[in-house]
Amino acid sequence: MSIDTTPEPGEPPRDPVERPQGTGPETELPAAVQRLWGAVAPRRRGPKPALSAARIVQAALELADAEGLAAVSMARIAEAVGYTPMALYRHVAGKEELLILMSDAVAADLPVLPAEGGWRAGLEAWTRAQIELGISRPWMLELPLSAAPPGPNRVRWLDQAFGVLRSIELPPDEKLAVVGLLAQHVLGEARVHIESRRAAVQQVRREAGLTDATPESELDPAAINAANPYADFETVLARYADPTTYPNLFESFATWPENPTTAPSDDDIAFGISIVLDGIEAYLRRRGAIPDDES
Amino acid sequence: MSIDTTPEPGEPPRDPVERPQGTGPETELPAAVQRLWGAVAPRRRGPKPALSAARIVQAALELADAEGLAAVSMARIAEAVGYTPMALYRHVAGKEELLILMSDAVAADLPVLPAEGGWRAGLEAWTRAQIELGISRPWMLELPLSAAPPGPNRVRWLDQAFGVLRSIELPPDEKLAVVGLLAQHVLGEARVHIESRRAAVQQVRREAGLTDATPESELDPAAINAANPYADFETVLARYADPTTYPNLFESFATWPENPTTAPSDDDIAFGISIVLDGIEAYLRRRGAIPDDES
DNA sequence: GCGTTTTAGTGTGGGGCGTAAACAGTATGT
């Protein structure tokens, strides 16, 4: 999972995937970040490259969308673009770098936010767009922790957040902290959504007596939506859990109506966002960063 | 990454890792959850097992702590416990199930919360304990999304949260939503911490001209603490980013003092928690769930 | 124009992974 691809600074780059040569501060940045910003020395000699990093990344994205991150292997990508697996290594340092490029590429699909509206509506739209992106590309959340350095698209999205906070008088590092908190919330919310959907799908499969191998497309979408993602939790509580070891849960859920917990829906996205934004609003007020006439 | 280990319900279990046989509702739960709660039929014949799932999980935890999740392979675990890799499959259905068992096992280390104190202090302690657990075992966050079904330890921890919210008058599903929001925050906060620490370590390595292969233990801890985890972001902004494509960032950071962003510290943990709790408090008030005499 | 040098893509193979299948040996139930 963590492979060293960084050449020792000052040394000539290894054979495939050359890095910018000129001495100077450039060598300080991780190689993947330099590639992200197009800071690669152009080739002078040799055959014209037919493949390109962009095509590789695009194929990888399509593969991930269609079959999940597990299907994204060098061999599969090579097959998709019509080359040998090893050909990819001329354009991408390794799989780790490829994942980094993918993670910035998905951020390119984020929309441009409308300029009007208050800071709160703006931040809500900013957050929502990301949650929806995460839900539409569930494999994003499986990317390794290290695959999120600052790339052009991510930074552009950050810039939009700072645009929303333009009129807020707060030092930039505090703005960064606020935005970072929202970004965290995005990850969590998308993750919960994806997990509960998977749980619902599993539940439907089990009820229908099907194997996990049955593709989701053969399942009844209505049944999936109606499924209770907390079913396992409730079953475990009822069947295995001892009331004396979990007294508080039993006390709370004893008075619970038969109607089980509702599945997280769009309303739950709003629930989370509004709570976090309430907290942020309280913070901004405390810091005197927003005028009092904004309710 | 996603392997089908669930036998078709009603069919006899496959050879290794037998499931509870008796017909009835038991077969409805995922096999891993049943194992988690010790719902496995005891053996009657054959040699006494020398290995056990517990020992396997323990070895896996030690490996993950020492060398990260990537080092946790069936072969390495087998080596650690002194058996053949295939021996593990007599006690654990597969790697997926092993990860699930690990994920509940780490939750066993969560402390018992003190009973006194208000709901807010209680929730803060509850959240903090989890963040610290996540920071102390960074590999937890790399576990696949699916590895978090309700196990005894996790449920116990959830029970503690409900204990904290005992005096709050709120239907249990709303309590669950609130607690879930905090659990999300935990994941995000721990993730940010780990990522920024990794970034700091990388920065120190690069400044010292070392390879990524250099173990972290050889690095100066003081330098790591002093390192700026946003260094890459700032460098990228200064070197590659075009002010016209990122106007808001440039405007904000133009007036920024030389002193760079401070690394996330314990104070930043408090920052995030307090904002989320402020939001929750506003919600509880809106729902009339807390008395007015609590400030 | 011609060698030299650099580069793009290929072929092969090594070491790792998870795990299916057949097997030897051991303790229990009858």
Add this chain to the structure above:
DNA sequence: ACATACTGTTTACGCCCCACACTAAAACGC
């Protein structure tokens, strides 16, 4: 005592990422 059921081993398969040595092609210096 025998059949049965169980544990742990052996062997092997198919996948993975990637190092290395190779061929063929493009551009530079003369």
